[in-house]
Amino acid sequence: AQSVTQPDIHITVSEGASLELRCNYSYGATPYLFWYVQSPGQGLQLLLKYFSGDTLVQGIKGFEAEFKRSQSSFNLRKPSVHWSDAAEYFCAVYSGAGSYQLTFGKGTKLSVIP
Amino acid sequence: DGGITQSPKYLFRKEGQNVTLSCEQNLNHDAMYWYRQDPGQGLRLIYYSQIVNDFQKGDIAEGYSVSREKKESFPLTVTSAQKNPTAFYLCASSKSPGEGNTEAFFGQGTRLTVV
Numbered sequence: 001a002q003s004v005t006q007p008d009i010h011i012t013v014s015e016g017a018s019l020e021l022r023c024n025y026s027y028g029a030t031p032y033l034f035w036y037v038q039s040p041g042q043g044l045q046l047l048l049k050y051f052s053g054d055t056l057v058q059g060i061k062g063f064e065a066e067f068k069r070s071q072s073s074f075n076l077r078k079p080s081v082h083w084s085d086a087a088e089y090f091c092a093v094y095s096g097a098g099s100y101q102l103t104f105g106k107g108t109k110l111s112v113i114p
Numbered sequence: 115d116g117g118i119t120q121s122p123k124y125l126f127r128k129e130g131q132n133v134t135l136s137c138e139q140n141l142n143h144d145a146m147y148w149y150r151q152d153p154g155q156g157l158r159l160i161y162y163s164q165i166v167n168d169f170q171k172g173d174i175a176e177g178y179s180v181s182r183e184k185k186e187s188f189p190l191t192v193t194s195a196q197k198n199p200t201a202f203y204l205c206a207s208s209k210s211p212g213e214g215n216t217e218a219f220f221g222q223g224t225r226l227t228v229v
Contacts, residue, residue: 034218044157090157102218103159104149
């Protein structure tokens with residue numbers, strides 16, 4: 001069965017600093033990968049997705065992520081964090097191939113220090 | 115605007131009662147999903163539906179039931195058999211995987227509290 005691991009439960013960064021959130025997945029074939037963001041008490045908003053092609057994908061709000069097959073990773077990055085980026089971030093894997101199983105990691109909460 | 119609407123935003127249930135959470139989408143998506151979210155647990159799949167009049171159990175279906183009588187609607191009933199129903203519930207929809215690249219779109223959630 002597919003699985004997603006987000007090793008960091010909580011990360012605190014200073015405003016203007018760079019950010020990297022880690023995501024590792026377990027799946028035999030090439031998965032479909034996603035990063036979502038959630039503000040408190042709200043639904044999830046898609047930041048970016050990877051299906052195929054270029055392994056560096058650009059998303060909304062200045063985020064990017066890189067798919068590394070050899071490391072089974074899909075880490076999320078942002079060069080300069082803004083206070084409004086404080087939220088919880090979820091990595092998800094979708095096995096595709098007719099499957100409807102979208103599996104989420106447990107999330108990483110990001111705090112931003114002014 | 116197209117999207118997913120969940121209602122109500124907050125719901126309180128007495129022990130022993132069944133309650134139904136509403137989820138409506140106007141995105142013309144075939145697939146719909148219900149997730150439960152607890153602090154530190156991420157999102158766990160309760161049920162999903164690929165097409166009208168068909169649905170499948172997810173990882174934590176016990177104590178829940180669903181129906182899919184219309185493409186636009188996928189209500190979730192939390193029954194009295196669910197022993198710990200207090201949680202944040204999220205509904206989502208997507209195109210069918212067979213349609214190629216697809217992603218899930220989420221509603222704003224319903225927070226259910228047992229009183």
